[in-house]
Amino acid sequence: MPVDDSRDLALSAPDSPSSSPSAPAESARSRGRVRAFLDLVAIEHSVFALPFAFLSALTAMQVNGGRVRWWDLLLITVAMVGARTFAMAANRILDRQIDARNPRTAGRELVTGAVSVRTAWTGAAVALVVFLGAAALLNPLCLVLAPLAVVPLVVYPYGKRFTNWPHAILAIAQAVGPVGAWLAVTGTLDGSWPAWLLGAAVGLWIGGFDLIYACQDSEIDKEIGVHSVPARYGRRFALHASTVAHVVTFGLFVWFGALVGFGWLWWVGLVLTAVAFAYQHLVVTPTDLSKVNRAFFTANGFVGIALFVFALLDLVIRLGLRP
Numbered sequence: 001m002p003v004d005d006s007r008d009l010a011l012s013a014p015d016s017p018s019s020s021p022s023a024p025a026e027s028a029r030s031r032g033r034v035r036a037f038l039d040l041v042a043i044e045h046s047v048f049a050l051p052f053a054f055l056s057a058l059t060a061m062q063v064n065g066g067r068v069r070w071w072d073l074l075l076i077t078v079a080m081v082g083a084r085t086f087a088m089a090a091n092r093i094l095d096r097q098i099d100a101r102n103p104r105t106a107g108r109e110l111v112t113g114a115v116s117v118r119t120a121w122t123g124a125a126v127a128l129v130v131f132l133g134a135a136a137l138l139n140p141l142c143l144v145l146a147p148l149a150v151v152p153l154v155v156y157p158y159g160k161r162f163t164n165w166p167h168a169i170l171a172i173a174q175a176v177g178p179v180g181a182w183l184a185v186t187g188t189l190d191g192s193w194p195a196w197l198l199g200a201a202v203g204l205w206i207g208g209f210d211l212i213y214a215c216q217d218s219e220i221d222k223e224i225g226v227h228s229v230p231a232r233y234g235r236r237f238a239l240h241a242s243t244v245a246h247v248v249t250f251g252l253f254v255w256f257g258a259l260v261g262f263g264w265l266w267w268v269g270l271v272l273t274a275v276a277f278a279y280q281h282l283v284v285t286p287t288d289l290s291k292v293n294r295a296f297f298t299a300n301g302f303v304g305i306a307l308f309v310f311a312l313l314d315l316v317i318r319l320g321l322r323p
Contacts, residue, residue: 036109037089037123040088040089040120048304049177051308052178052304052307053080053178056179056199057073057076058315059260060182061321062315062319066320067321068321075138075184076134076180079131079180083131085130086131087173089121090124092109093117095157096108096110096111101220102217141183141187142187152172160226161227167207167208172203174205174206176199178195178198178199179192179195179196179198197252201252201256204246204252205249205300207245211230211238211245212296215292218230239281239284242281250270250274262311263314269306269311272306273306276299277299280294
């Protein structure tokens with residue numbers, strides 16, 4: 001059962017020095033709650049989406065003057081982390097009863113009580129305010145569109161309750177990042193076609209590896225009534241669908257690079273991306289899911305970082321992006 005944080009106050013008499021928590025103890029408790037909340041939202045997984053937001057923003061900067069706008073990059077980072085933190089917190093809150101029935105997720109913080117529901121909602125609200133504030137500081141268009149970006153983040157946790165394809169909702173939510181980053185730099189939809197291509201690629205990429213990840217829960221999902229492609233159509237179909245999604249993803253990356261004029265460094269990054277895609281589809285099979293985490297975290301983290309690094313080198317060395 002989730003823990004109510006207010007119980008700590010009820011355990012001590014208000015005027016009793018011996019029972020009042022010391023400042024260091026209270027500080028340690030606060031740090032523990034913050035750490036537990038960061039674990040809840042898996043803050044380190046921002047590595048998947050952030051590189052592509054940076055790639056989109058820096059490409060837009062190169063196209064529109066050729067100089068890095070550091071303030072914009074900072075606000076884009078804040079907006080991305082805020083939006084993702086809100087999405088993960090809301091997802092964990094809305095899924096806590098489902099998580100409690102799944103042995104793989106029964107140790108999550110809201111199930112064990114390491115984080116209370118009240119704390120999770122507070123963190124989600126703060127993250128949402130941070131996201132909207134960063135959007136407002138970027139430009140009027142970002143502020144106007146920011147509520148629309150929140151919609152798929154809220155709908156996704158409910159998706160597994162009414163559709164066999166919740167992965168598609170996740171793909172839409174993730175596609176918003178590169179598009180939003182481009183608009184953050186330009187402030188207009190005019191000429192944003194490259195960002196939509198990159199957004200579609202990122203959405204299909206993440207939706208594709210979510211299909212792989214969901215294979216772990218296909219049997220328990222069927223038992224407890226959770227909808228997903230592996231639960232409805234089987235692991236083999238899900239893995240084939242993931243392969244198709246990643247083939248299309250690769251094609252969109254090629255199209256994006258050609259459209260914005262990237263050179264040989266980008267193509268080196270794409271070769272490494274193709275290797276990473278092939279690896280994750282080789283090590284995960286319908287009968288052997290033991291390497292899902294390796295495919296999910298290692299291979300996909302590598303894709304984001306490798307493509308960003310080689311694109312950045314191309315932007316700086318070949319296309320003349322300046323600090």
